[in-house]
Amino acid sequence: MTTTAATSPPPTATEDPVRLLIPGFLSPETCKELEFVHRSCGTAGYRPSVVSTSLPHLAATGCGHLLLPFVPIRERLRDAVESFFSCHFDLFVEFTGLVSWCKGASIGWHSDDNKPYLRQRAFTAVCYLNSHGKDYKGGILQFQDGEPSSVVPVAGDVVIYTADDRNVHCVDEVTEGERLTLTLWFTRDSAYDEDPKLLKFLSQTSWSYKPADQNSYIPLPASDNMYWFSYDQSGFDIRCARVHILGFSFHASNDEKSNSASVAPTEDPIELLGKPLRLGRGNDVFGKIFANSLHALQVVQFYYWKAPELAERRKHTTVGSETVCYPTIQVQQSSGTELPLPCNHGLAQTIFGPYGNAEPEFTLEWDDFMLAAVMWENYSDELKRKLSTFLPYWLSSETIFVVDSSEITQ
Template sequence: MMDEEETKPLRYLLRQFLSPEECKELEFIHKSNSTIGYRSNVFSTTLSHLIATHSPHFLLPFVEELFGCQFQLCIEFTGLIRGIKIIISWCRGGSIEWHSDDNRPYLKQRHFTAVCYLNSYGKDFKGGLFHFQDGEPTTVVPMAGDVSIYTADDRNIHSVDEIIEGERLTLALWFTRNGDHDEDAKLISLLSNDMFHSSINVPKPFPGSDNMYWFSGDAMSDQKSGFDIRWARIIMLGFDIYSSQEKSSSLDLMEPLQLARESELYELKFVNSLHALQVI
């Protein structure tokens, strides 16, 4: 006899799950805060980016909406825990080849994916259709407010066509059954600290995946050939980084550091680069 798991559908399409206003608000947050993303032609906003870009006030609507949205999604899939969430904008030339979402050893905790479309095919962008390799539906046409949900394993190999014109905007959510990857729990403990009072006493921001901060064209996994967005931001704001570990060949941006401008070294000691970015 088949067990219950095997008889469950592997995919769902929820129509008009987010309202046009919710889509617009998430778009606004993204436009104000996004940074170069984790692959070519992509910009992204994660909750840790909102912290790093000194925009904690944007966290609240983001978190409230996402929590509400995820709460409803969790009713569909009991037992799932909220993992990483990210707003992604795909610019012209962006696409993604056939893959499953758990296709790396460090992504194995992903069990379900939910992609909420924040804008619409044909109206806001051309290209960018979503396809499943096998089964029905074969193609999902992104429309603002709709959510496509599927298992993150190789039963749902999928791809996204190249964006030909405009910008395709999504909110991607990954769910897990592994409590160690409960990102909401981490975030709630972070928010319950005093982070809304902007001062030097802001707590140490919890780091996103270190991969998130690297940009290097093709070889994104080869950190040596890329540049680090945290570092670039500090330099663009006119500061140099001083760290007692600076003598070593690579500087760990999650370690304590101080800032300098021209020949002046500031006394403030930051717990890491994200902490410094919250304050400067």
């Protein structure tokens, strides 16, 4: 791909380059896949009104296979940074993460190496996964000096810059929706390379995978407090919020009515999210039992990611141009089965939606949803198989990289 500056002139021979905007660096489909990962795995972030998904978190929650979409992107970004900044030294990825800035989030003037514990950072890459004005309001990146002086986020674009005081910058407050980015920091110090830490996590959680394993890709929720989003003396569980703004709710996995009296006095209702449950929508409860709330959330987010493809399949099936075998599903009435979870749904709606929500009026077809559940299993299993194949090569080289298929021994 040819990378050209969109708004900044090429540096002269007497000045060092400090930043570059690369339009269309990521494809729309890649942006959607990373959005799926974040909205099905994210936890409360490192600062107020922020949700984040780090690679170690994915590995630690049984989702190590979801690292695979990041691998080629990390390599391409490192190549872009090394090329533009003429790096004649080894460059390591210090951090890779998905971050969404929600209503009220902002940050004042700073450089990315402005703390003693951040001095190792040499370069920054920020990939925008959704667009200002379409998916959210606010959140403009402003630089104190130089050109481009500001960046209006467009899905697929990336801005790379030095992490030092030549790029003091700020981000305006997000006023509606979610500003979603993939952010990487690069370092010259191998002691801060994130790959060895990731490989340690992956070797502990993914090494034992065998093709015969059933459902080895089922996610395992982290501690409940990691999903609690606090805002102005109130809050909500991110897992509940993500399904609720898309019109779903969590329900008991058995036929017993799950009113507040059925929860033991000493049991935190939020703990029910780590146990088997069902999904409901309106007066319907989907028959499939999910292992936990994170499992259900991933299927819901996968369904919305693939909704256009599923609708197209149904359209073709309707006109008889192809045959699609839809799995058998069961839907029952929801009377009394919704879990008594203490979540502020009104606040969640304010933070996560409806602004920028794809297809807010989307009409659910349960048959399509069941097909999406099967497609999610196939997608997850295929990534898990690839991870099992690649991991020995990564461990032997102590780095995570795109493995050439010709190098894989059968």
